[in-house]
Each structure stands twice: as C-alpha cells, then as structure tokens.
Amino acid sequence: MSAVASDLHAAPTLLSSDLSVSFHGRVVLRLLAFTADPGEVWHVVGANGAGKTTLLRALSGELACEGQVRICGQPPGTVPARRAALLVPTEADLIPDLSVRESLHFMATAWERELPPLLDLAHAFGLDSVLDAWPGELSRGTRQKVALCIALGLALPLTMLDEPFATLDVRSREVLREAIRTRAHSGGTVIVTTHGDELSGLNVRTLTLDALPA
C-alpha cells in the first residue's frame, strides 16, 4: 500500500459540519454535523426530496456545497479524496467501450487494487456469464451489479451507495447485504440510502434527513 493510502486510513473517514447545498438560491440540504468512522454502515433515510442523493453527491465532490467536508482528512473533489471514496448512483453508468471484465480490470488498475476481489464479487452476484458482454447488452440491474462489484471490490475507505437495492433481484439483494457487511468488518465506511428495510439485521447507524421548505 502506498504512503498516501496509509495516511488516508489514519484519518477519520468522513467529517462534515455546517453542510448546506443550494440549487438556484434554494437551500435543499442542511446538515449541522455528520461524522462517519471506519467500520460503520450509515443508513441515510428521508422522504422523496429530503436530500439523500444531494448529500452523497456533495460528499463525493460532485456538487458544490457550503460548510466543511473532509474525506479521510481531504476536501471532496481533490485527488486524495477521490481516491478514498466512490459513489454508485442509482443508475450507474459503465464505460461503454469496455466489456465487464475490462471495466473491472480498468478500475482495479486505476485505483491500484488487486483484480480478484472484484471478480469474486462478480461471481457472487452471478455475473460470470456476462464478463465478456458490453454494458449496452446488459439489463439495468445487471449494470448496477457491475458497478457495485467495482465500488465494493475496490475496498476504498468510503463507499457511498444511492438506493443500491432498487434494481436488484432478491438473491442479489442478499449478496449486496453481505458485501456491505464484509466491507464494514474490514474497516470500510459505507453510506447507503434506501427507502426500505433492506439493511435490517446489519449493524447500522441511521441519519434521517427532513425535506426543507421550498
């Protein structure tokens, strides 16, 4: 492991304070303080429009925000923070010109990780038969499983999953629950949004967001 990566592990996974996000002058998310430590699974809940996706996008550096956010001590959007955290959106995009196998290989190489954990997760999700398929040939749920294999197989300090169960069949939901549990046992922090009880039985902490008035 590189010196940079071990330094990242020494820092708390996620610290945020006085976080707020606005669209066109309207504040849609306000969060006073939120800290997530290694080994924790956080379940972010709230009604439609409460700001769950917005929170994950702000933490990932995809959206500008007010306040302070640190991913392993680094501001979101910076190279060290991007190397420490990955967000899987509700409908994940895969690189269109790469087969599933090539995508796994590409991402493992880019993040300087071993390929076998990604392939092991692909096997657990039943993806062996589509490893040589192109993203355009896959169903929505299958594409999502590939993205989840990548995100969890890379074993980054922070993994953010936006409604990851939404497109998964019953068996794949159980595989995902187990992958989340394993990631947390290995010291990773996982933040998950869902509208359901898919995380019940796991040791989770809950963050409830309330929609702000328009």
Ligand SMILES: Nc1ncnc2c1ncn2[C@@H]1O[C@H](COP(=O)(O)OP(=O)(O)OP(=O)(O)O)[C@@H](O)[C@H]1O
């Ligand atoms: N690009 C955007 N431009 C303007 N407003 C936006 C934009 N994205 C989100 N919003 C607003 O921000 C608020 C929070 O949206 P967000 O998608 O984060 O909610 P959510 O809790 O993830 O909802 P859901 O459960 O429906 O997925 C909503 O009022 C939404 O209309």
